[in-house]
Amino acid sequence: MGTVAIRSVRKTYGQLEVIHGVSLDIADGEFVALVGPSGCGKSTLLRMIAGLEEITGGEIAIGGRVVNDVVPKDRDIAMVFQNYALYPHMNVRDNMGFALRQRRLPRAEIDARVADAARILGLEQLLDRKPRALSGGQRQRVAMGRAIVRQPNVFLFDEPLSNLDAKLRVQMRSELKELHQRLGVTTVYVTHDQIEAMTLADRVVVMNGGIVEQMGPPLDLYDRPGSLFVAAFIGSPPMNFLEGIVDRDETLVLDDGSRLALPLPVRGKARVTVGIRPEHLALAAAGWPAVVSVIEPTGSETQITARLGENVIRVLIRGRTEVRPGETIHLAARAGDVHVFDTGSGRRLTARALEGADR
Incomplete structure (x- = not known):
């Protein structure tokens, strides 16, 4: 079976600890994405699973067998690199x-x-070609084919699409997902691209500074980020944040003195950071006044950048708009789309009544 169990794994380089006791269980056939910014430890963790990095502390088991001292070729894994x-x-x-x-x-x-493998990956007409005669996407298929023929219990992918152009990345994402659905092999996939993680994985593990910040199904992380870090990392365009003090009447008083009426889970002079995704803001007849600075139409959607007091805020709407730079618009959001975090700790605050309100 292709289970992977990571138990309190640590990694140090001299006095520098880069992985701080990470624990994670990956089920047989599951597709798990390790995601986070550069230096968060995701590639180091993957290389420890592969046996390319020694484990300082803890255990890694593949298929129920502890592999801390097993050489890479005997771990029943196949790895696909970005190059x-x-x-x-x-x-x-x-x-x-x-x-x-x-x-x-x-x-x-x-x-x-x-x-x-060539049939699965559409490489049947290319078997006699050398790598220099292949496109980037074709080379990546060959690298995946080399992994497939080994028939491993676990596939490990280390940012395999990062060298491809944007259009080809989208195509290869779809092909990777179809490949996993067809083969059903346990897959651990490292990427800094949260869109890749969201679209490919059964479960996303967000790493930050060598720890697991949050893990869960992609839409759970999108709907209920547990911290400011996850809220800022998951979602494109990124979430808007407004920082201020909660007044007694559940009004958020921003640092510039602007007052926003919001259903907030705390009372009485608490300092909070409110997060609202651009796609969850709507143009309204009455609401928060904001002055438009930039309009970015893409055809099916339009992104509006505006100033709400001293804060820059982004709005993503379906279709097109007649709004122009310099105009004042009014914004509204459903209570259920408002995320509230403790500014000091960065942790999510549980709401008393953040659900069900209309725009």
Whole structure:
């Protein structure tokens, strides 16, 4: 079985600790994305699963077997890197079958596995080409094919799409998801791109400074971020934040003196940060007044950047708008779309009545 159990894993380089006791259980067949900014520890954790980095403390088990001291080739994993790592002097067929030849599998079995992977990935017409004659997307398919032929219990992906252009990344995301649905192999996928994580994974693990900040199904993290860090990281365009003091009448008083009527979960001079996603703000006949500074139409959507007092706020609306820079608009949000965080700790505050109100 392709289960992965990470138990209180730590990693230090000299006096510097970069992974701080991470624990995570990955079920057989699950697709888990490790996401976070550069330096958060996601790639280091992946490399420890692969055996490419030594574990300072804790345990990693794959398929129920502790693999702390097991060499990478014996861990029953296959890893796909962001730089493809193809042998330039070998054609596609030989690149895909190289690891199997090293294991001295019969030639007929190697050919059958390569042919099957080539069919799955649409590489059948490219088997005799060298890597230099392939596009970036085709090279990435070859790298995935090399992993598939090994028939591992666990796939490990280290930012495999980061070298592709935007259009090809979208295409390859779809192909990766279809591949996982077809093969059902446990997959651990590292990316700094939260859109990749949201669209591909069954479960997203958000890392921050060597710890797990929050984990769960993608839409759970989007709907109920547990901290300011997760709220800022998950979602595109990013969430708007307004910081201020809660007045007695549940009004948020911003630092510039602006007053916003909001259903807030705390009373009496508490300092909070309110988060509202751009797509959850709407233009209204009455509401918070904001002066438009930039209009960015994309065809199906329009992003409006405006100033609410001294705060910059972004609004994402479906379709098009007649609003122009310099105009004053009024904004409203449903209570259920308002997220409230303690400014000091950054943790989410539980609301008494953040659900059900209309715009």
